[in-house]
Amino acid sequence: GAGVSQSPRYKVAKRGQDVALRCDPISGHVSLFWYQQALGQGPEFLTYFQNEAQLDKSGLPSDRFFAERPEGSVSTLKIQRTQQEDSAVYLCASKHRGSGNTIYFGEGSWLTVV
Amino acid sequence: DAKTTQPTSMDCAEGRAANLPCNHSTISGNEYVYWYRQIHSQGPQYIIHGLKNNETNEMASLIITEDRKSSTLILPHATLRDTAVYYCPPRAGNKLTFGGGTRVLVKP
Numbered sequence: 001g002a003g004v005s006q007s008p009r010y011k012v013a014k015r016g017q018d019v020a021l022r023c024d025p026i027s028g029h030v031s032l033f034w035y036q037q038a039l040g041q042g043p044e045f046l047t048y049f050q051n052e053a054q055l056d057k058s059g060l061p062s063d064r065f066f067a068e069r070p071e072g073s074v075s076t077l078k079i080q081r082t083q084q085e086d087s088a089v090y091l092c093a094s095k096h097r098g099s100g101n102t103i104y105f106g107e108g109s110w111l112t113v114v
Numbered sequence: 115d116a117k118t119t120q121p122t123s124m125d126c127a128e129g130r131a132a133n134l135p136c137n138h139s140t141i142s143g144n145e146y147v148y149w150y151r152q153i154h155s156q157g158p159q160y161i162i163h164g165l166k167n168n169e170t171n172e173m174a175s176l177i178i179t180e181d182r183k184s185s186t187l188i189l190p191h192a193t194l195r196d197t198a199v200y201y202c203p204p205r206a207g208n209k210l211t212f213g214g215g216t217r218v219l220v221k222p
Contacts, residue, residue, distance in 0.1 A: 004157070031208060042201055042212030043158065056209070091157055095208065103210060105150075105157035 002026075004106030006092050012112045013082045021077045021109045025094030032075050033103065034067055035091040043091055049075060082113045118202050123217040126196075132189040134216055136202035139183040146205045147178060149187045151198040152215070158201065161187065192220045 005024040013019050025032050030051050035043035036059075046059040051072035060067070064082075069075040079086055089108040095101050119137040126132040138147060146165050150158040162169055162176045164185070169176045175188040189196055197220045203210040 033208070035212075042203070042215055043210075044212065045209050048208055093157075100146075102160050102163070103205075103208075104160060107155075107157045 004092055004094050004104055006090075006106040006109050008109060009107065010110045010112075012114060015084060015113055016081050017113075018078065018080045019082055019111060021079075021090050021092075021111070023075045023077070023092030023094075023106060025073065025075070025092070026096075026104060028096065029094035029104075030072070030097045031095040031103075032069060033093040033095075034075070034077050035093065035105075036061075037089040037091055037108070039088070046077070046090075079111075082111075084113050087111055087113045117211070118204065118213040120200070120202060120213060120216045122214065123219070126189075126192045126218060126220050128194060128220055128222050129191055132192040132196065132218060132220070134187040134189075134200050134202075134218065135184065136187070137184045138202065138204055141182055141204050142206065144206065147176070147182075147185050147202060148205050148210060149174070149176065149200065149202050150210075150212075151196075151200045153195075153198045158212075159198075161200075163205070194220050194222065196220050 032049045034046040037043040047067045048056040049069045064080045066078045091108045093103045093105045095103045148163040149161040152158045164176045177186045199215040201215040203212045
């Protein structure tokens with residue numbers, strides 16, 4: 001597709017449930033990022049992949065959060081045993097090869113934990 | 115990572131220029147200044163970026179002070195569709211560090 005595609009767009013999970021959020025980056029983009037955005041705040045970095053390698057996961061808030069990109073294209077962010085504080089928009093972004101290239105964001109997956 | 119300071123909100127008249135300031139006094143020499151905006155319920159949209167020199171594209175102009183401690187995004191003729199939250203996240207390597215942004219309301 002033309003842009004970064006994320007699914008589901010909206011997800012309501014019961015506390016304790018596991019969720020999986022999918023990101024399809026722009027075709028050919030080797031770098032992929034996940035950000036978390038709480039209501040009324042700016043996005044916060046979670047993790048970064050270059051191809052299938054997860055090079056930075058310093059922003060993942062706990063070991064309940066896990067991201068993968070096994071074939072260097074589609075990525076999945078998994079949250080285990082969801083808590084209410086996990087309610088946020090999860091944004092995926094991608095970038096072409098090259099340090100100066102622009103980072104493009106998807107529309108986000110809105111997660112509400114009840 | 116550098117921190118940024120922006121006004122929480124500002125109003126702008128439709129058709130007039132909107133000047134959005136950003137303070138990034140702790141920015142390091144290799145960090146670019148990026149501007150994104152986020153319209154309600156959408157992901158951040160790239161606007162423009164620069165390192166030292168002023169930049170212009172079809173969306174906006176970016177003025178960076180000589181000491182790089184602050185910058186101004188200029189929307190030359192604001193329209194109602196420019197109503198959004200505007201962010202100026204510094205970028206070091208591949209990481210963007212977003213602050214709270216400026217909520218811009220363009221009024222008719």
